[in-house]
Amino acid sequence: MTDIVKQLAAALSADQVLTDDATRDSRRHDYWMRSWLADHQDNKNPSPLCVVQPHTTQEVSDVVKLCRKTGTALVPFGLGSGVCGGVQTSADQVLLDMGKMTNMVSLDETNLLVTFQAGRNGLEAENMVAEKGFTIGHWPQSIAVSSVGGWVATRASGQFSTANGNIEDIIYTIEAVLPDGTIINTGKGPRAAAGPDLRHILLGSEGTMGVITQVTFKILRKAEKVAHTAYHIADIPKGFDFQREILQSGWRPPVMRQYDALETKRNFPDQAKDDVGMLIMVHEGPTSRVDAELAAIQKIATEYSLEEADTEAVSRWLDQRNHVPTWTEFLDNGIILDTVEISANWDRIGDVYDAAIAAIKEMPNMLNASAHSSHGYANGLNLYFTFAGRPEESADMAKVYDAGWKAIMEATAAQGGSVAHHHGIGRVRKNYLEHDLGAGGIGLLRALKAALDPDNLMNPGVLLPDA
Numbered sequence: 282m283t284d285i286v287k288q289l290a291a292a293l294s295a296d297q298v299l300t301d302d303a304t305r306d307s308r309r310h311d312y313w314m315r316s317w318l319a320d321h322q323d324n325k326n327p328s329p330l331c332v333v334q335p336h337t338t339q340e341v342s343d344v345v346k347l348c349r350k351t352g353t354a355l356v357p358f359g360l361g362s363g364v365c366g367g368v369q370t371s372a373d374q375v376l377l378d379m380g381k382m383t384n385m386v387s388l389d390e391t392n393l394l395v396t397f398q399a400g401r402n403g404l405e406a407e408n409m410v411a412e413k414g415f416t417i418g419h420w421p422q423s424i425a426v427s428s429v430g431g432w433v434a435t436r437a438s439g440q441f442s443t444a445n446g447n448i449e450d451i452i453y454t455i456e457a458v459l460p461d462g463t464i465i466n467t468g469k470g471p472r473a474a475a476g477p478d479l480r481h482i483l484l485g486s487e488g489t490m491g492v493i494t495q496v497t498f499k500i501l502r503k504a505e506k507v508a509h510t511a512y513h514i515a516d517i518p519k520g521f522d523f524q525r526e527i528l529q530s531g532w533r534p535p536v537m538r539q540y541d542a543l544e545t546k547r548n549f550p551d552q553a554k555d556d557v558g559m560l561i562m563v564h565e566g567p568t569s570r571v572d573a574e575l576a577a578i579q580k581i582a583t584e585y586s587l588e589e590a591d592t593e594a595v596s597r598w599l600d601q602r603n604h605v606p607t608w609t610e611f612l613d614n615g616i617i618l619d620t621v622e623i624s625a626n627w628d629r630i631g632d633v634y635d636a637a638i639a640a641i642k643e644m645p646n647m648l649n650a651s652a653h654s655s656h657g658y659a660n661g662l663n664l665y666f667t668f669a670g671r672p673e674e675s676a677d678m679a680k681v682y683d684a685g686w687k688a689i690m691e692a693t694a695a696q697g698g699s700v701a702h703h704h705g706i707g708r709v710r711k712n713y714l715e716h717d718l719g720a721g722g723i724g725l726l727r728a729l730k731a732a733l734d735p736d737n738l739m740n741p742g743v744l745l746p747d748a
């Protein structure tokens with residue numbers, strides 16, 4: 282047993298420091314397609330030295346301090362559903378598994394707040410709140426396989442974001458352990474002019490700036506009325522304009538998803554019409570507001586000469602929306618694929634769509650280039666591209682994968698979009714981050730990291746671009 286393993290076992294208890302092969306192997310990486318490919322091609326990244334499972338914030342602080350003292354790198358792990366390579370261990374690193382920190386600390390029905398330890402499974406958290414007639418209102422597709430701390434660490438978005446906001450809008454306070462072991466609690470009161478908002482150092486920090494130990498969410502009362510609408514969208518830019526008009530008029534259907542023709546056919550085979558796309562919406566809230574929103578959207582749709590589609594498409598999406606696909610079948614068939622989400626202002630989004638789809642199609646051996654939008658704002662929209670390719674040689678799969686990402690990242694940046702909407706940065710996107718932050722922003726991020734974590738021990742290799 283190495284020194285650090287012994288010291289961790291002495292600081293916590295022996296059964297909280299796991300060194301068996303199965304546990305270490307199961308937490309070697311997250312859901313990143315490239316790590317799955319590496320496993321498939323017998324090129325696995327090594328297991329961590331050990332897996333530590335703290336129960337309390339104080340124990341997290343003790344672990345962090347010990348790692349700092351011994352110069353040991355530490356990788357925080359929620360539930361491993363990240364898709365950008367935020368978790369990828371090496372043999373000399375300690376993996377900090379938040380899986381035993383799952384308590385609901387408090388539910389405050391007067392102030393509409395709920396607090397969970399960071400390792401709580403997202404769907405379990407939502408169900409516990411729902412039992413009392415509330416909702417957190419944050420529904421990533423991965424809700425059943427992600428942790429509430431992971432949502433904060435990756436700056437996640439849920440499917441109902443257009444009305445409920447993204448995680449930064451839903452979070453109230455964050456408790457965290459900084460890389461020197463200090464415990465902090467950021468955010469207090471419904472709003473504060475108390476200097477820079479320190480929550481944002483942790484939101485999207487992906488384990489590089491500290492360990493999130495506890496999160497308090499704002500919660501919502503259950504909606505009084507829910508309604509569904511759907512429209513055929515023959516012309517993609519017209520669909521974007523329709524969404525813009527709805528949002529800029531002040532309406533907020535929590536779910537607005539516009540699929541291009543290829544994705545419409547794939548997702549809604551029974552409701553799709555010819556070769557055209559579709560927009561589906563969910564409306565919810567107080568009855569009078571939902572009724573007013575439905576009437577207003579109907580009027581805008583008439584002005585845009587849009588044809589209503591069968592709302593069975595919305596029910597179908599609701600039924601299937603939290604499906605978590607496995608990559609294995611694709612890899613077995615020599616197919617490499619991924620989904621890449623970006624965003625852009627309204628006046629750029631159409632060009633981003635055209636440029637990225639064209640860039641994927643230009644690549645050899647591509648099987649799919651398609652997209653949908655799923656998060657709308659008064660100022661712009663996200664797009665979620667899917668690319669898939671089958672190279673002639675399986676040895677070229679990683680090359681094709683990297684080229685697919687490069688094509689979308691560069692097309693987006695060239696058209697003035699933002700290269701990351703909600704999956705975070707991890708390893709796959711870190712060398713494209715400068716497109717969003719600029720050289721000055723990268724410099725500031727490096728300075729912040731160096732000040733907090735001078736020895737670069739907290740999740741090294743993630744978020745910051747290669748030197």
Ligand SMILES: Cc1cc2nc3c(=O)[nH]c(=O)nc-3n(C[C@H](O)[C@H](O)[C@H](O)COP(=O)(O)OP(=O)(O)OC[C@H]3O[C@@H](n4cnc5c(N)ncnc54)[C@H](O)[C@@H]3O)c2cc1C
Nearest residue numbers: 359360361362363367421422423428430431437438488493
């Ligand atoms: C099928 C599928 C669908 C998805 N759909 C969505 C979606 O709709 N919206 C969306 O936003 N994302 C989505 N994701 C991505 C992923 O689920 C999110 O990024 C999620 O927030 C990760 O949570 P996790 O607990 O699994 O984190 P992990 O994968 O364990 O970790 C992710 C990163 O955060 C760090 N981290 C985790 N916990 C902590 C902590 N407590 N303190 C500090 N750092 C920590 C890790 O070191 C790592 O860098 C999807 C993923 C899959 C596989």
